Amino acid sequence: MAKATTSIRRQLILMVAAVLIVINIIALWSAHIYANRAAKESYDRLLYGSALQMAENITILDSQVFIDLPVSAFETLALSASDRAFYAIMNGRYQVLTGYKDLPNIPFTQLLQQSSEKEKFIPIYYETMYHGEKVRFVALGKRLLEADSVNDVFIIVGQTLDARRAAATEVSHMALQFVALFFVITLLLLLFVIWRVLQPLQAIKQAITERSPQELSPLEANVPSEIAPLLKSINYFMAQLDNTLSRLQRFTAEAAHQIRTPLAGLNSQAQNAIDETDETLRQKQLQHILESSNVLTGTVNQLLSRATLTHRYQSHPFSPVSLDHVVKETCRELVVWALERQVEIEYLGNIQVTIKGDEFALKQMLQNIIENAIKYSPKGGVVEVELMVMNELPDTSIRLQIRDQGVGVPDKDKEHIFEYFYRSPDNFASGSGIGLSIAKDVAEHHDARFHLKDNLPSGLIVEVIFLQQKGLSYES
């Protein structure tokens, strides 16, 4: 049983969630940065506005700096209701004209530089600790012109950071709420999409589960193009299975028939022989019994050898086999049996060749082909067995031909000859009808080509071509 890897659904959900989380974290982080910057800018503007209002109300009269701070400057500061505020108006000699006398870290260097450059004053923002709290200050210069003198005063206004923090936090919170909502909605949508996308797989599973084990007709389901090949494979597999199953059914039925019929024949012949009084007739009948028994034995042997072969295919790995040796040995084993039928076996070929394969199976194949050739040969006929190297093909390959001089097989029967228990209607020789199909199975198991050709002037040529394969070696 194949072990299930992590479910696609779970992988998709995890990936989608991971991507969403990353996106949302980025969104939150940017919102946080933006909120801080926006809060900072807007409250800096208030601070600057307040400083400007103060600056506007500072004048000079008879070399005396005249300060009348407007309430509005403080009302502007009061917009951040929960913050402390500090201010000071100073002259160029670091004297505090009004306001807080001990403001720390005033950027005098920059202010005096701006002052000496005679340019427009630009506000300088800075943060520093004052009265135990972090305070953001703006320092702004104002040029006071009177007749022939130029006097600069500096306005310093600062405020604690509570309001900006609160504003930034509020925006961040809103962003958090929005992102959380967005996260939940997108996750739900994506979960729905994933469910929807995986639905066809579920449908296929459902369709297969609901089937009875015998039903092997193709699955009909509308599936997306990505899943179609899977469905096609499943259907192909089922078709194969169906085919195999029906072949097996046919085979079983035919085998039962093939065994039952000779057995019934044997039975009645034996009964006749018992009842027969005429000795010569009885001898004849007994002879018949023996023949029938032989045929039956042959059939059973073939069936068993096929079963054995099928088992071997699955359990035995290939090993190097000396093909010429196997061919010669098989010929030798069959030559006596052939001579009894007045058929000669002639081995042609002088090569030594080793291929990778199953020696037992190959021998079965050769036996079946040669036996078949002998069976169908006329008296006095010759069965030629030839093993040769072929160089005409792009690859070097080994050709094995078994030629007889019998009646041959008409073309219309060549297709059927490999079916189990098929016997040509004109067949006169005894046989089980499965010999050649076993041979063909073995050949195909060895990736060899199996052909039937007509011999001249008559007869059948069985040709097995072992294609160039790894481990093949030969000597001429």
Next chain:
Amino acid sequence: MKVNCRLGLCLILFSHMALAGAAQSGTSIIFPSLNKQPKFEGEVLTVYGAVNHRVISPLFKAYQETYTNVAIHYTESNTRHLYEQFLSEPNARPDVMLSPAMDLQFKLANDGYALVYDSPELGHVPKDSHWRSELFGFTYEPIVTAINTDILAREALPQSREQLLNLIRSKNHLLDEKIGLFDIQQSGLGYLAWAYDGQQSRSYGRLLEAFGTHQAQLYTDTASMLDGLLKGQIFIAYNLVGAYSYQWTQKYSWIKTIMPTDYTTIIMRTAFIPRDAQKVTLAKRFIDLLLSPEGQHILANQSALTPISTKVKGPFSRDELSKLPHGIFRPIPLGLELLIQTDDAKKRLIYSEWRDAIQPVLNRKK
């Protein structure tokens, strides 16, 4: 400081810093604890306040009924003096600071002298009556004008500043030296109310001129001003705290209290716990009481101070106040706007205007 209160009496002491002038005087009053066991030594809550001890005592009583082991040492003085004393004695700061001079109180809080305390009672009072959980407004009191009706003769009682100016003009020399004002250089509350007038109204300049022309009398506390009004030393007292004035109106029918109908300035008495307070927990409980419906109820019923809460009922509640004839209520905001009142340059400007108008008269008097 442990105080042995065996006698169980209210001791009224003149404090060590009492000076000859009334403005500089500070009165120390001890409210002994209710625990009468002999040789009992309880804790003492030190309170600085500008409010008359008789007015605030119902609140102290309520506090001591809950905290029977606590004695209260109350120092009563004028607002500016309290502020200066607070700054000049960093080692002897009170546990609670009460004052109607919102600007001075605010300045102390802004400069970080106040302790942050999120009182659970803050929900009972309006949102704009406290700042940063440091400074707590607990009353809502109009700034009024009191008039001794003897001066009116057949004329109608003035209701607005404009009508007051008309009255002064028509009575002319009858009012010479007969107008009472807070000395804004001595009284924090007087300065606050006066500076706020300066922000609000165009009549400010004409009022100043009229006060100067008629050689206004300067006072540093409400009591002596009302006393002067009663004795006929003055006929008009401008910018008084309503609570005291209404009490006198109740007692003496010929003294009328007016909430000017052009606008009526509203001040809040504020309280804070100094950072250096010795008895922080006791002080927090006092603030809780002050802001609680119970404390606010005491103010509205026994102290004659209009409480900040709009929910409590009583003869001095905000409901009752708004039933009296009045102008637009202009509460002085408890916030950074108050910093302008403490600005030195601004103060110099207002003082110099004031001196230019009023001081020469004083000099001439000599």
